[in-house]
Amino acid sequence: MDAERFAKQRDFLLELDKEKSISRQTHILGLSRPEDDAEHAWHMAVLVYLLAEYADEPFDVGHAMIMALLHDVVEIDAGDTYAYDSAGKATEHDREEVAAKRIYGLLPDDQAAELHELWEEFEADETPEAKMVHLADCLQPMLLNFENHGADWIAHSVSYDQTAYRRAQVADASAELGEYAEDIFARAIANGWVRPAPDGNEPEGDSRE
Amino acid sequence: MDAERFAKQRDFLLELDKEKSISRQTHILGLSRPEDDAEHAWHMAVLVYLLAEYADEPFDVGHAMIMALLHDVVEIDAGDTYAYDSAGKATEHDREEVAAKRIYGLLPDDQAAELHELWEEFEADETPEAKMVHLADCLQPMLLNFENHGADWIAHSVSYDQTAYRRAQVADASAELGEYAEDIFARAIANGWVRPAPDGNEPEGDSRE
Numbered sequence A, B: 001m002d003a004e005r006f007a008k009q010r011d012f013l014l015e016l017d018k019e020k021s022i023s024r025q026t027h028i029l030g031l032s033r034p035e036d037d038a039e040h041a042w043h044m045a046v047l048v049y050l051l052a053e054y055a056d057e058p059f060d061v062g063h064a065m066i067m068a069l070l071h072d073v074v075e076i077d078a079g080d081t082y083a084y085d086s087a088g089k090a091t092e093h094d095r096e097e098v099a100a101k102r103i104y105g106l107l108p109d110d111q112a113a114e115l116h117e118l119w120e121e122f123e124a125d126e127t128p129e130a131k132m133v134h135l136a137d138c139l140q141p142m143l144l145n146f147e148n149h150g151a152d153w154i155a156h157s158v159s160y161d162q163t164a165y166r167r168a169q170v171a172d173a174s175a176e177l178g179e180y181a182e183d184i185f186a187r188a189i190a191n192g193w194v195r196p197a198p199d200g201n202e203p204e205g206d207s208r209e
Helices: A003-021 A037-050 A061-070 A086-104 A109-124 A128-147 A151-155 A161-173 A175-190 B003-021 B037-050 B061-070 B086-104 B109-124 B128-147 B151-155 B161-173 B175-190
Strands: A023-027 A034-036 B023-027 B034-036
Touching: A003 A034, A003 A037, A003 A086, A003 B037, A003 B128, A023 A037, A023 A128, A023 A151, A034 A037, A037 A061, A037 A128, A037 B003, A037 B037, A037 B061, A061 A109, A061 A128, A061 B037, A061 B061, A086 A109, A109 A128, A128 A151, A128 A161, A128 A175, A128 B003, A161 A175, B003 B034, B003 B037, B003 B086, B023 B037, B023 B128, B023 B151, B034 B037, B037 B061, B037 B128, B061 B109, B061 B128, B086 B109, B109 B128, B128 B151, B128 B161, B128 B175, B161 B175
Parallel strands: none
Antiparallel strands: A023 A034, B023 B034
């Protein structure tokens, strides 16, 4: 064993532990506490595996799973930006790029390059794998929020228009799950958990567009 | 979309959320709280990916990752049994078999069979993938415990003999990482974090053997 190489891999693995202390806005079922980035990534990777059959394009499930597991690593330095926080979203990518350099830089050069590239593939959102991971990133909290009777949408007074980016991300990877996401929000609006779009207006899209 | 099929997949995904509330004995870095099953599984899957190069036999990394992500699902019903709790270990497998039937039974039949089989492959511990997941299951808490100055070993007054199963599980998948695990415990003993083996005796193995 190359002790120096292994020490770098161990340091990276230990650095990742911090994802267990990064809270998200979404709560676990029952609302006892917010979920954290590590739990979210775990849940996403399982979702990618389990719902692979709905993807519009064939994709490499293993590649998408490791992308899901590591997609939030940059938040160790850059923090979690809530999907509906437009001020935070404006500076998000620059902060995350600096974070990616430092954190992936803990690894041996070959793995640093490999995982930095994997994160850039996620960010570019062009490959079938990246699209499926974005689907999971959006669908997983939708499922939790709906099951929690919309508590997080209500707390942030989320409107249907603001959910356009997330609905589009789901539909971009899977037409079938895109329809399901529309159905979730139709029911959330009917239940008074999400504010409806202004009468007669098409959804206007949210801060990510 | 087959609505009934999807409803089963969604129910299983929501059932998994409970893993976020199952505490382990191992603490996250800094000792602020125990880690939970979801975080542990996430950390293991990343470890499997990152340390694949040390495996003695080639293995399918994607297959091992999904096995790692789901290996503790049965603890939703059967609870977490601490590695050094011999009374709990005696009944562990029967309790887990009942749990596997119920929880995987939430899924459509084809996926229920597939994931039940994946868990049985993990339990049998014979394939290179299962061995690598067992390695991760043992090495991940070792790394955390050591970095936490042995706090969890000290709290449970763990002796070197009791760690035989876990050291063997690491060595069974990777001779190199097996040596590293021996080195961790040699240093933990030197630091007074783990009780040494009785003078002149070989390690006797722990309750799992």
